[in-house]
Amino acid sequence: MTEGKRNIIHQLLEEYDIQTAEDIQDALKDLLGGTIKEMMEAEMDDHLGYEKSERSDNDDYRNGYKRKRVNSSYGAMEIEVPQDRKSTFEPQVVKKRQKDISDIDQKIISMYAKGMTTRQISETIEDIYGFETSEGFISDVTDKILPQIEDWQNRPLDEVYPILYIDAIHYSVRDNGIIRKLAAYVILDINTEGKKEVLTINVGDNESWDLCFVIILLLQTVVRTLSRQLFFYTIRYFFLLFLYISRQQKNP
Structure with a gap:
């Protein structure tokens, strides 16, 4: 210091x-x-x-x-x-009609992503920050990210991805009051410029060879040269790589 x-x-x-x-x-x-x-x-x-x-x-x-x-x-x-006097001043530090300067939106989305209900989030915010947020307000905040998710899902893909990494992330979700395990299949790519990016995320009940294969076939229909340029590096799915290559050789 x-x-x-x-x-x-x-x-x-x-x-x-x-x-x-x-x-x-x-x-x-x-x-x-x-x-x-x-x-x-x-x-x-x-x-x-x-x-x-x-x-x-x-x-x-x-x-x-x-x-x-x-x-x-x-x-x-x-x-x-x-x-x-003319009421033409438009402050930018805290804008007109802005009632929150705490970045509470990001905190709400983070708690929502961790499986907390709208009521739990509302109670947590009041306990920590001392102000009330209605469940309707929290739902409005979480709904804001839906268009961003749709834009990301519908974005155009490159024709070539030299390297792909596949793995699954396991997490717990609340479904109709019941906690159950899900697996999010993440495909991370390195593009032709050498930059990493998440290519796709697909959610399934458990780790499944069939689901992984379906994901690959889906990608192959979107990315035309994927079958010729594909390279996988993963510890868990080395058998999937072997299976995929075998099927590609049988059906070039």
């Missing part, structure tokens, strides 16, 4: 009389609010074309502040948003 950082910490301890972890959270919340305000002041300067202490012939000018309640990683807090 640098000397400058130590000095900042000492100043914080003295300024906020920090004694507990909760005091630290309160101090950080206050600093966050102050930092946001200063950044918005700079945005207002740029919007009006002159600083707060300067004079100008501009017919638009500062018109006080408006308090706004937002949810942050340190809990709910109020910030002061500078206003202009």
Whole structure:
């Protein structure tokens, strides 16, 4: 830790009389609010074309502040948003109608991916951050990623993938109140530019040679030169490689 950082910490301890972890959270919340305000002041300067202490012939000018309640990683807090007379100021640090600055969407998606129900997610967020989120809001957040998933599934593929890696990832899911195991078959490719990317993910009940073979045939119909360029490296599926090559030799 640098000397400058130590000095900042000492100043914080003295300024906020920090004694507990909760005091630290309160101090950080206050600093966050102050930092946001200063950044918005700079945005207002740029919007009006002159600083707060300067004079100008501009017919638009500062018109006080408006308090706004937002949810942050340190809990709910109020910030002061500078206003202009013509109401043309559009802050970018915290945009108009933005009520959340905690990246809570990503946290919700992460908890949802781990199998938590909407009610469990709502209760967890309230316990950690101190603000309520309805189950409907959580469902809206998780639904936002569906178009992104569809775009990824329908993206165009290259004609040649020199190297493919195949393996299965096992995880537990809740299905009608019952926890069961599923296997996600992941095909990772290295393209002709030497970059790694996930080619496809298919979910099945268990590790299955038939499902793996179907996935390969599906890829072969999409990627025209796959059968000529294919190379697999995997510990679990070396037998699948042998089976695939044998069938290719019988049916070139």
